[in-house]
Amino acid sequence: MTVLNADLHCHSTVSDGTLEPEALAARAHANGVELWALTDHDEVGGQHRAAAAARALGLPYLAGVEISVTFLGRTVHIVGLGIDPDDPVLVAGLADTRGGRERRAREMAEQLAAVGIRGAFEGALKYVGNPELISRTHFARFLVETGVCHDTHEVFRRFLTEGKPGYVEHRWAALGDAVRWITGAGGIAVIAHPARYAWDNATQEYALFTEFKAHGGRAVEVVTGSHTSAEAVRYAELAREFDLAASRGSDFHSPDESHTDLGALPYLDGRLTPVWELLGDRIVH
Template identity: 75%
Template sequence: MSRTYLNADLHCHSVVSDGTLTPEQLAERAAARGVELWALTDHDEVGGQHRAAAAANAAGLDYLTGTEISVSFAGHTVHIVGLGFDADDAALSQGLYDTRNGRGPRAREMAQQLEQAGIAGAYEGALRHAGNPELISRTHFARYLVETGVCSDTYDVFRHYLTEGKPGYVPHTWARLRDAVSWIVNAGGLAVIAHPARYDFSANEEYALFSEFKQLGGRGVEVITGSHRPHEYLSYADLAREFDLAASRGSDFHSPDESQVDLGQLPYLPASLTPVWDLLQDRIQRA
């Protein structure tokens, strides 16, 4: 499985965080769309890992454990994906619990701001969309605003609400980059910078992120992802080479109705890059 031309999808979300499908449904969908190696990467949570691994095995998929950790860096929220770790590692589980623990108070403050903007019942409405109340997020609020007709779709929500300078936006301090990378590495996994083009970084800030990440033991970056455009594939392939990072590939799939890219539908990694799965051969749970 060392080839770059592998249909690996190593970034997606289930109802355990802010997706709309169960781990079992995601495994079936991935298999139906030709995925060969799959990882479920719920936000700040590993509660769906054993279900996902069993479902992957039943569907004939090779599987890597995964999570996506929210990190505060240079005044921005950055996401670090962990792959191939021990899903029962106590330090990782505690760190993720501490990271998501602040979401509840943040959600209530978001609801208060939306109420001041004339949108009532947002907290209760968002909670109905949250499969895991500990992980209530902007995505769940967005679904409520679409459900009630305030906005036409989730993209419209983020144009008018829930982002900086708009009603409902509440900043949150997440884990430190150092902590996120160490939790993953100490649990036997590999840390990956998720969808780097999404962050509104200056060139210097981005260079600082990659430099510190590599110094802390991070070893990968998402090059091919549903959040990147084709020219960004090339930019982050170049950065992977510059920082000697392995390359990852993932759709960032959340929902059949919301996601721009479906499971397994991305271009392959460039052949000149080292795939993350080359470094995780002994961590892959074989079908």
Template identity: 75%
Template structure:
């Protein structure tokens, strides 16, 4: 196989909370030099066949992907699945069950915002939703920017949508064990997404890595749009310490909102085992 030079294994389309279609993302990724791509919509695999076909049409190789929301130590953690069978029935059911709680949560978020004078937030957020089962804080943020309550989505999250703010409502997602099980049983490989983003103590993070590995998790994101250069080095060291392979992905959502573009990240540090080497037989 030709060596992989530019892998981007984390991004989102309109099937979850991105603003571009799978086809538009594929064109953008290929134009930016990506040669191995994965679409990882939140708790959803509905765009996988479209993304694989678009990748082939754009001259890229493809790995199936999703990003599963799990609850660990009271925090929401994201587990990326790569290289699985997108038609696996058990995974599809598990993801459906995970999505099912978002609707009620969204209604409660709207009720909280109404108490501080922001009315119609649920209906407003729905205008930005490609898949109503996946309504999220990001869709509320886009509505609040459009309605003039904030300058950008970052300001929305700071003022309204984080813990202790009027629009924040926690949700209990899948368990870490279940998410890894779905991915592994469907023939894929589980990756902890952007580990530097979670508000864990050192002991809690250590426990996350240990439990993740005990359940069959194999990799962590090292180079990601959510990490600083210092965190690239920090999580490269953690990958070596725990024997994890390393993944790389922009976490791209939108040309107007994302911190970095598809395919724009630096390469993985050379001492690490790339996750795509473990998934060679699953690359399309």
């Protein structure tokens, strides 16, 4: 395998990150990243900026996106790497996926108001670079700013998660649609941070991998900012079992909030096929 300090999952102000695409490119380059992808949630509006910034730095780049999917009643994220960000079917699908976020955000604010936290919608909007992509992360920053919580980790222990005030379920794209949009745009679909989904049992996770592969998905994130070393070993085994390539990404959002910085991850298991080996012709130099 090609050993690379690849970071193929992060977010800018175009979705719910706090840095502009150009600042992310500079940070990745400064941190020794050798192949980078910006993967904003349900949005490709920062792709040309990110690619131009990476090219100016001599940093190899893969265009990317992270699509929100509803599968077995849970929100699952599918990363697309090596996409054409101007593909019309992908762009239209992402626009449709983003469509319900404002309505959901207003319902979240109503729930928070019911427990005495007022002005949350307007407060969250202050942190939104793209109003179509208002999310739980923006509400979390508001709750920290106003002193309701000490940090965003406390927010997600007390609010905005299932069974807690401010949680509103939303139906995203279908798994098959997300994979087809990515592959139709010339990219490879990747299951993002699989350990985060807290399935009720192993059968549900197996169903995700099985259906993902049946729709044409080809890779899984093995090393991520939210996986423990034991989880990386587990998903390396599942990658081999399902004959999937392996990806690596910090899921970096902010210098102040993210556990793992760009470029700071362990390397992939040498027995795996890195996803970038399948995407050589899609890398922008």
